[in-house]
Amino acid sequence: MEFRDLKSQYRQYKQEIDTAINNVISNAAFIGGKEVKELEKELAEFVGVKHCISCANGTEAMTLLMMAWDIKEGDAVFVPDFTFFSTGEIVSFRGATPVFVDVDKDTFNIDTKKLELAIERTIEGGKLTPKVIIRVDLFGLPANYPEIERIAKKYNLLVLEDSAQGFGGHIFGKRAGSFGNAATTSFFPGKPLGCYGDGGAIFTNDDELTGLLNSLKVHGKGENKYDNVRIGVNSRLDTIQAAVLKVKLKAFIDHELEDVNRVNRLYHERLKGVVKTPYIPEGYYSSFAQYTITLDSKGQRDELQENLNEQGIPSMVYYIKPMHKQQAFSYLEVSDKDFKTTNTLCDTVLSLPMHPYLLEEEVEKVCEVIKNYLK
CATH class of the missing domain: 3.40.640.10 (Type I PLP-dependent aspartate aminotransferase-like (Major domain))
Structure with a gap:
């Protein structure tokens, strides 16, 4: 996959x-x-x-x-x-x-x-x-x-x-x-x-x-x-x-945008109520560069990622470190308490396979691994 x-x-x-x-x-x-x-x-x-x-x-x-x-x-x-x-x-x-x-x-x-x-x-x-x-x-x-x-x-x-x-x-x-x-x-x-x-x-x-x-x-x-x-x-x-x-622009316009949103719906149907899925406000339309779920803790996220990897399912963490903690910006005077949400997200988000050519059975496999782990 x-x-x-x-x-x-x-x-x-x-x-x-x-x-x-x-x-x-x-x-x-x-x-x-x-x-x-x-x-x-x-x-x-x-x-x-x-x-x-x-x-x-x-x-x-x-x-x-x-x-x-x-x-x-x-x-x-x-x-x-x-x-x-x-x-x-x-x-x-x-x-x-x-x-x-x-x-x-x-x-x-x-x-x-x-x-x-x-x-x-x-x-x-x-x-x-x-x-x-x-x-x-x-x-x-x-x-x-x-x-x-x-x-x-x-x-x-x-x-x-x-x-x-x-x-x-x-x-x-x-x-x-x-x-x-x-x-x-x-x-x-x-x-x-x-x-x-x-x-x-x-x-x-x-x-x-x-x-x-x-x-x-x-x-x-x-x-x-x-x-x-x-x-x-x-x-x-x-x-x-x-x-x-x-x-690629022609393919993007003809079907790829529609197809990634189809994949989003497949994920959402299977993961709703199981884990926090991407939120799309009314009137907004996403191109789903990533499909990112949110777990309860860093430990849970890291264990799930390892579990997915064992099943041959790739996943990514975007982003492992907030901007304000990057060494290159260490000269800036910032207070860590001002970035509560970002700090939490860096520890709890996980991006799953997402692209226009993802098959329904592949989505099913990813979701089954997540469900079984969270049980």
Whole structure:
């Protein structure tokens, strides 16, 4: 059994993917080929925004926005404590200060009440200037954008939506990637929409920001890459990855989103009342980057994971350590008591196999092992 089955996906679309890759090789336009612009157009249309700017990976997508928004030393950027390291890393990389915020115990996304308290506390402290809220669509579920937007407007803050895990999800039909001043995604192979290497993209309706990002991602280019008008980076999506993504985007839209939600229903029917399953608020739609259950204790979680492993069932813990406890952020002055929910989740969550090609009998096997263990 695969945790995220990319092999079955390839077998189903082998001819299309192989043809797409071979076309790039035959044309030899490995950087900046026509497939890149075609993909950007298709992605923008799917998300529902004017512009998609592709780049090397999801981390650099967020970094490019920090550069474009001139986030620097003395600035505060508000980040959920329960997320992957890069969301805070890109803030420190610019010399700014990440301010970690605890998350909601049910959605795993940033707790908006605690977010507003963190902003007010930062303003009162007088040492940092609040600039940006980074909302992460964790495990596929879009964060509470309506409330985050209200808070951002109240304190005049920018909003960056990290939709690397939430790509394909939506809130009342408005898709992940279309929220905030700009959004980013990652095409890391294990993401809802992944390529065969690294890749990323930025989404926005801002024409001026788009022009700046297209310059920054290619060495700060002006008219061309040999006319350099600012300091930038080298962050381009290569053509082979774009060609692969064009095939996979069609599959993603045609059936994969629907299929992961079918798998969610299968899990929910079998595990309801047995263990705490993912919570999806009314009007929200998840792309289920992960299917994450919550156990009663670390001991119970670790024993269940071992039990699953003995039965040949892979599982993962996202995340074993809160952001505020990462050694790289040890210079920050934080109080552990402010992160009660994150601390608990790191000890009790467990992600089960989840992908569009998971069979009903495989879901049945996973659920039977869980039921038998918890009995």
